[in-house]
Structures are given as C-alpha cells and as structure tokens.
Amino acid sequence: TGTTPSFTRAINRLQSNESVPAIRQLFDRTRNAVQALNDTTASLIVQNCRALQLLITAGTITTTAPAFQLEGSDDNGLTWYAVGAPLTAVASSTVRVTVPDVHSQLVRARVSTAGSGATLTHVMLKGF
Numbered sequence: 711t712g713t714t715p716s717f718t719r720a721i722n723r724l725q726s727n728e729s730v731p732a733i734r735q736l737f738d739r740t741r742n743a744v745q746a747l748n749d750t751t752a753s754l755i756v757q758n759c760r761a762l763q764l765l766i767t768a769g770t771i772t773t774t775a776p777a778f779q780l781e782g783s784d785d786n787g788l789t790w791y792a793v794g795a796p797l798t799a800v801a802s803s804t805v806r807v808t809v810p811d812v813h814s815q816l817v818r819a820r821v822s823t824a825g826s827g828a829t830l831t832h833v834m835l836k837g838f
Contacts, residue, residue: 732758735836738819742832745776745825753787753818756837762817763838765806767831768799775799776825778833780807782814796822799830 738751756762764780777798781790794809819833 731760731838732756733836733838734759735834738833738835739831741776741821742830745821745828745830747821747824749821750781751819751833751835753783753816754835754837755815756812756817757815759837760812761808761810761838762793762812762814763806763808763834763836764794764797764819765804765834765836766797766799767804767834768801769829769831771799771801771825771828773827774823774825775801776821776828776830777823778819779822780809780835781818781820782812783816783818784814787816790818790820793817798823799825799828 734754734756736754762780775798777796779796780793782793783790793812794807797805797807817835
C-alpha cells in the first residue's frame with residue numbers, strides 16, 4: 711500500500727590457483743602375440759600433458775624382442791614424428807621410458823623392431 715520493494719544483489723566469485731594435472735592412459739592388449747613391423751597402437755589425445763610414458767610388460771620372448779617407438783602428431787594424425795628413443799621389451803618383466811617436455815596433440819606407439827616368439831601382456835601409453 712504505497713511502499714516500494716527493496717532488492718539486494720550479491721555476486722560471489724570463487725577462485726583457485728590449484729591446477730589439476732591432466733592424466734590420460736591407454737592399455738593396448740592387442741599386441742600380446744603379434745608385433746608386426748610398423749604396426750601401431752591406437753592414438754591417445756595428450757593435450758595439456760607435460761610428459762609421455764611408454765610401458766611394455768612382456769611374458770616369454772624366445773626369438774626376437776619387439777621394440778616400440780613413441781610417436782607424436784600435431785595435425786590430428788596426418789603426420790607423425792619420433793619422440794624419444796625406442797623401447798625394447800625384456801622377457802618376464804616390465805620396461806618403461808618417460809619423455810618429459812613433450813607437447814604433442816596425439817601420441818601412439820609404433821613397432822620399430824618386429825617381435826618373433828614374444829608374448830606381451832600389454833603396452834601402455836600415458837600422458838601426464
């Protein structure tokens with residue numbers, strides 16, 4: 711009856727300077743019995759990751775141990791370039807290589823030495 715309404719507005723902003731690291735990984739169990747030369751794993755998106763890691767877990771190797779080369783791409787997989795040194799599987803063990811300061815968009819592992827008589831448990835790619 712003749713009074714005007716009153717409105718109050720409050721704006722709150724929450725800010726944090728803590729960054730959460732990007733962690734992405736891919737387990738490839740399809741390389742367990744066949745490691746053909748230049749065969750590749752699926753590609754993994756690793757944008758905003760600072761380092762890459764390749765891990766190979768092997769069972770038995772009776773003839774030739776396979777080697778895998780990390781490869782990166784910055785153009786959605788049209789061209790690939792080598793990242794770090796190839797990693798060779800070792801019988802009944804797990805080997806890994808970590809490559810710091812890589813800023814690729816995609817990463818994959820390519821068989822650079824074909825395996826013969828080798829049984830792998832898995833190949834893992836990780837970006838972190």
